[in-house]
Amino acid sequence: xxxxxxxxxxxxxxEAAWVTIEVSMLAIILGLILGFAAALASLSxxxxxxxxxxxxxxxxxxxxxxxxxxxxxxxxxxxGINLGPFEAGVIGLGINIGAYMCETIRGxxxxxxxxxxxAGRCLGLGQAQVMRxxxxxxxxxxxxxxxxxxxxxxxxxxxxxxxxSVLELSYTAHRYISSTYKPFEMFILASIFYLAxxxxxxxxxxxxxxRVALES
Amino acid sequence: MNEPIVKIRGLKKxxxxxxxxxxxxxxxxxxxxxxxxxASGSGKSTLLRTINQLxxxxxxxxxxxxxxxxxxxxxxxxxxxxxxxxxxxGMVFQHFNLFPHLTAIENVTMAPLMxxxxxxxxxxxxxxxxxxxxxxxxxxxxxxxxxSGGQKQRVAIARSLAMNPKLMLFDEVTSALDPELVGExxxxxxxxxxxxxxxxxxxxxxxxxxxxxxxxxxxxxxxVVEEGPPSLVFRAPQEDRTKSFLQQVFND
Amino acid sequence: MGLDFSILPAYADILWQGTxxxxxxxxxxxxxxxxxxxxxxxxxxxxxxxxxxxxxxFAWLFMGTPLLLQLFLIYFGLVQIGxxxxxxxxxxxxxxxxxxxxxxxxxxxxxxxxxxxxxxxxRSLGLSQFQAMRKAIVPQAVANVTPALGNMxxxxxxxxxxxxxxxVMELTLSAQRAISDSFRPFEFYIAAGAIYxxxxxxxxxxxxxxxxxxxxxx
Numbered sequence: 001x002x003x004x005x006x007x008x009x010x011x012x013x014x015e016a017a018w019v020t021i022e023v024s025m026l027a028i029i030l031g032l033i034l035g036f037a038a039a040l041a042s043l044s045x046x047x048x049x050x051x052x053x054x055x056x057x058x059x060x061x062x063x064x065x066x067x068x069x070x071x072x073x074x075x076x077x078x079x080g081i082n083l084g085p086f087e088a089g090v091i092g093l094g095i096n097i098g099a100y101m102c103e104t105i106r107g108x109x110x111x112x113x114x115x116x117x118x119a120g121r122c123l124g125l126g127q128a129q130v131m132r133x134x135x136x137x138x139x140x141x142x143x144x145x146x147x148x149x150x151x152x153x154x155x156x157x158x159x160x161x162x163x164x165s166v167l168e169l170s171y172t173a174h175r176y177i178s179s180t181y182k183p184f185e186m187f188i189l190a191s192i193f194y195l196a197x198x199x200x201x202x203x204x205x206x207x208x209x210x211r212v213a214l215e216s
Numbered sequence: 217m218n219e220p221i222v223k224i225r226g227l228k229k230x231x232x233x234x235x236x237x238x239x240x241x242x243x244x245x246x247x248x249x250x251x252x253x254x255a256s257g258s259g260k261s262t263l264l265r266t267i268n269q270l271x272x273x274x275x276x277x278x279x280x281x282x283x284x285x286x287x288x289x290x291x292x293x294x295x296x297x298x299x300x301x302x303x304x305x306g307m308v309f310q311h312f313n314l315f316p317h318l319t320a321i322e323n324v325t326m327a328p329l330m331x332x333x334x335x336x337x338x339x340x341x342x343x344x345x346x347x348x349x350x351x352x353x354x355x356x357x358x359x360x361x362x363x364s365g366g367q368k369q370r371v372a373i374a375r376s377l378a379m380n381p382k383l384m385l386f387d388e389v390t391s392a393l394d395p396e397l398v399g400e401x402x403x404x405x406x407x408x409x410x411x412x413x414x415x416x417x418x419x420x421x422x423x424x425x426x427x428x429x430x431x432x433x434x435x436x437x438x439x440v441v442e443e444g445p446p447s448l449v450f451r452a453p454q455e456d457r458t459k460s461f462l463q464q465v466f467n468d
Numbered sequence: 469m470g471l472d473f474s475i476l477p478a479y480a481d482i483l484w485q486g487t488x489x490x491x492x493x494x495x496x497x498x499x500x501x502x503x504x505x506x507x508x509x510x511x512x513x514x515x516x517x518x519x520x521x522x523x524x525x526f527a528w529l530f531m532g533t534p535l536l537l538q539l540f541l542i543y544f545g546l547v548q549i550g551x552x553x554x555x556x557x558x559x560x561x562x563x564x565x566x567x568x569x570x571x572x573x574x575x576x577x578x579x580x581x582x583x584x585x586x587x588x589x590x591r592s593l594g595l596s597q598f599q600a601m602r603k604a605i606v607p608q609a610v611a612n613v614t615p616a617l618g619n620m621x622x623x624x625x626x627x628x629x630x631x632x633x634x635x636v637m638e639l640t641l642s643a644q645r646a647i648s649d650s651f652r653p654f655e656f657y658i659a660a661g662a663i664y665x666x667x668x669x670x671x672x673x674x675x676x677x678x679x680x681x682x683x684x685x686x
Contacts, residue, residue, distance in 0.1 A: 045291075062668045063661040064629035066640060071661065074647070075654030078471060118270055119313035119372075123327035123379060124303030126295060133330065137317045159534030163633055170536050183544035187537060195532040 002185050009176060010189060016172035017193040023089050023168060024155045024197075030094025031154065032147070035101025040131075042106055053102070060099035066160050068096055073164045089161035097154040104150055108143035109135060141212045148205030152198055169193055219282060221246050221383060221414055222267065227276035229262055229438075236262050238438040240276070244383075244431075247412040251419060251429035251446070255461060259438040260418045264385050267416070268305045269298055280305065281382060303331065306376030310388040312368040314360040320347065320371045321356035324378045333379075346374040350404050366397030370404055377408075384408065386417040390424075402428075422465055426450050434458050473655050479646040483656075486642025487663055493559060493638055494625045494667075500564035501624065502617070505571025512576055530569040536630055538562050543634045559631035559638075567624050574616045578609040614682040618675030625671055626664065639663060 034056075041053035060068065069092035076083060083091065112135050120130035162171035173190040177183045222244040229237035236259045244250055252260040265271040267278060269285060278285040280301060289297055315323050324343035328334050334342065347353050350370035360368055369389055376384060386405065390398045402424050409415060409428050419425050425432060425446065432449040434442045434457075442449060442458045453459050476483075511523045530538060542565070543558040553561075582605050590600035632641035643660035647653045 059661075059665065062665045064626040064640070064664055066629040066632070067643075067657055067661045067664060070640075070644075071654065071657035075657050078652070078654040113313070115309060115311055115313035116315065119307075119309065119315070120327075121298075122268060122270070122302055122305070122307040123375070124299045124301075125327060125330060126299055129330055133326065134315055138315075141317075156532075156534040159536040160630065162536065170534055170540070173537060174540055177540055177544050181544075181548065183541055183548055187533075187541040187545070190537055191529060191533045194534065194537070195529075198532050 001188075002182055005180060005182060006185055006189055012176075013169065013172055013189050013193055016167060016169045017197065019086075019166065019168040020155070020158055020170075020193070021197060023086065023093065023161055023166060024151075024158045026090045027093035027097060027154055027158065028151045030090065031097035031101050031150070034095060034098030035105050038098065038102035039105035039109060042102065043109060057099045057102050060096055061103070065093070065096045065157060066163065068092055069160060069164060085161070085164045085166045088164060089158070089166045093154060093158055093161065097150055097157075100150050100153075101147060104146045105139070105143055108139040108146070111142060112138045144205065144209040144212055148202065148209070151205070152201060155198055155201060156194065220244055220279075221281055222416075223277075223279040224267075225277045225279075227263070227266065227278065228274045229259075229266060229271060230274045236438050237266070237273075240438075240440060242433070242440075244414060244416065247414055248431060249409050249414075249429045250416045251425035251432045252416065252435060253419065253422060253425055253432060253461075254435035254441075258435040260433075260435045261387055263435070264387050264416060264418050267383075267385060268302050268307055270307075303327075303379050304382045305385060306379060306381035306383070307385040308369070308372050308376055308387065308389045310391050312360070312365070312372045312392075314368050314372055314375070316360050319357050319359055320352065320363065320374075323360070323371055324375045327375070328378050339378075342378060343374070346377050347371070349377075349407075350374045351400070364397060365393045366400045369393065369401045373401075373404055373408075382414060384413055384415045386415065386419070388418055388420065390419070390421055398424075420465075422450070422462070434461065436461070471654060472652065473658075475650055475652055475655060476659050479650065479656070482642050482646055483639070483659060483663065486637060486639035486660075487667070489556075489637055489642075490625075490628055490639040490664075491667070493556065493563070493631065493636065494628050496560050497563035497567065497624055497628065498621050500560065501567035501571055501620075504564055504568025505575050505617075508568055508572030509575040509579060512572065513579065527569045527572065530566060531573070535562070535566050535627055536633065538566055539630060539634055555631070555635045558634060559628075559636045563624060563628060563631065566627075567620055570620055571617060574613050574620070575609070578613040579605060581612065582608050611682045611684075614679050615675075618679060622668065622671055622675060625668060629664070 038053040038056055041049040042057070044050050044053075069088065072081070072092045072095075073083065073085065073088040076088070116134050116138065117130055120134040121127075125133070158168065159170035162168060162174060165171065169190050173186045177186045180186070220243040222242065224240055224242040227237055227240040227242075228235065238259075240263060242250075252263065254260050262271055266273050267280070267285070273286050276286075281304065283301070285301060287294070287297065314320075315326070318326060321340065321343045324346055325336075325339040328342070329336065329339050344353065344356065347356055350373055352367060352370055352374070355363060355367060355371070360371070363371065372389075389405075390401050393401065398421065402421070405415070405417070405424075406428050417425065417429065429446055432443060432446045433440055434449060434453075434455075436457050442453060442455045449458065450462065453462060508523055508527065511519050512527070514520050539559070539562045542562045543553075543555065546553050546558060546561075586604050586608070587600055590604035591597070595603060628638065629640040632638060632644065635641065637645075639660055643656040647656045650656070
């Protein structure tokens with residue numbers, strides 16, 4: 001183990017870790033927005049909303065994230081979408097994780113007891129009112145942990161944006177492996193940062209989960 | 217009393233190929249207390265749920281307060297029509313269906329507030345009165361998870377009353393309760409009956425039905441087998457099916 | 469530059485070869501990751517901390533880091549210790565290890581979840597620890613783990629695209645080769661995506677059949 005080397009280059013990894021955090025957090029936010037919209041659309045009785053939502057989930061969960069990313073970044077210019085690596089990374093990852101989050105959110109909404117909807121409707125509330133005030137607050141509690149699992153998968157999965165030269169952790173690790181021929185050290189160094197990010201994030205999810213659970 | 221508040225004509229309901237209601241006619245006058253009795257699967261809960269259209273009907277007509285309930289309407293209009301109707305028809309469920317994320321008082325104030333019937337102060341004042349009426353004035357800030365089954369059911373009754381309904385539907389509201397908690401819910405319903413509320417009560421509790429109702433309907437296999445005042449139906453049933461049902465239940 | 473999908477048939481051969489390699493890569497990694505998952509799970513249930521701890525540490529490390537990084541470690545690391553494996557073998561090892569760790573978590577919790585009474589009943593009939601595992605615990609555990617393991621295998625197929633970065637000529641890299649020749653990334657990534665989608669559908673069907681079959685032991 002070459003500790004002198006690690007001591008010398010770790011600041012570059014720390015900097016790269018910030019990029020990983022930025023890409024991941026932005027993609028998670030985008031994924032949550034898309035996931036929510038698609039989940040609501042997929043539960044709509046309107047076919048024009050339901051079908052596109054189902055297709056989105058099926059296609060983006062049915063193909064590799066890497067292919068989706070390459071299509072956006074390399075193929076995008078052919079249809080007039082010119083994005084830099086960072087933007088393409090965020091959007092590509094966000095659209096991908098949104099499809100998974102959609103299923104999580106949809107599942108949480110569907111798991112709320114049918115009697116809750118009936119009780120709300122029997123009071124004379126409309127479908128949208130019941131969704132907003134009765135179903136979603138209850139579903140929200142059930143989705144925190146599984147959405148956290150989706151988000152953590154995304155943080156690790158964000159490594160793929162290194163392939164479109166976003167200068168994040170895995171890109172940096174790869175570059176130093178090529179220049180130093182020390183794959184083990186570089187792996188450990190990058191792993192420390194990934195594990196730290198994932199650990200802190202999991203802790204945050206746990207806190208949010210306890211918070212929402214307490215309010216009943 | 218002129219026009220009945222609920223009028224049902226030739227009501228049929230199928231679940232797939234299974235016919236659960238085979239032609240029901242019924243008139244309920246303002247202030248009447250109807251008890252629907254019968255074995256599980258007789259169709260009594262389904263009948264109750266068609267009145268506020270939790271179940272759509274296959275054939276027939278349901279009139280409430282001079283308006284056809286099951287009108288054929290485009291989706292949006294039908295939704296608006298149902299919301300308006302349901303604001304005047306309260307319903308209480310076997311499993312309470314209280315909103316677990318809201319306190320008792322929030323459960324009661326939610327619908328009146330969301331529908332803009334009252335302002336917040338009025339809603340809270342009204343809710344306090346209703347909780348007091350069901351004997352829970354000290355439980356307003358409790359979440360449902362902290363209430364007993366009987367208390368939950370009483371909050372659920374208060375929640376329905378907050379909309380000032382003209383008709384109350386009770387769907388086996390004491391069936392999920394521990395026996396020692398049945399009385400407190402029955403007392404609240406009895407008090408409501410004495411205030412001239414129109415009520416339809418689906419129940420397995422025949423003693424309560426006899427005590428509170430002024431008209432009993434015995435159903436079997438999706439049909440009304442026998443009906444009349446409780447003194448007649450319970451004490452001097454005419455039909456064999458009614459007799460055997462009563463015998464069975466009272467012998468248990 | 470507009471889109472022109474009529475160019476695809478000219479490259480059908482390279483895409484077909486890539487598809488076959490992706491299937492081979494996925495199937496091999498599935499088999500090894502399932503076998504590895506069982507081994508890790510059993511090791512983690514060992515009574516000896518000296519066996520349990522290193523496996524747990526390894527699992528923790530591999531569950532907390534990206535597959536891509538693990539791929540770099542295995543590909544370049546093996547070269548460094550003098551094992552110059554070809555990229556395909558390195559890819560299979562990386563995918564197998566990565567998913568073996570996840571599989572072992574599923575398998576371990578399933579074994580633990582099987583009613584303790586079952587095990588005790590088997591032991592009291594005079595079966596050895598190993599026999600009790602094999603006859604009483606495993607069949608029930610298999611039924612319980614099949615859905616979750618199936619999801620892992622579906623994930624594995626999609627993640628296999630990552631090994632293109634170390635130069636395995638599977639479907640993704642084949643598409644890239646076609647692109648560097650034709651300069652038409654959009655068309656070829658759509659084509660590759662469509663092929664993955666079809667493979668994924670087939671795999672989902674297979675998983676569903678497996679679920680139905682194993683459910684009878686539940």
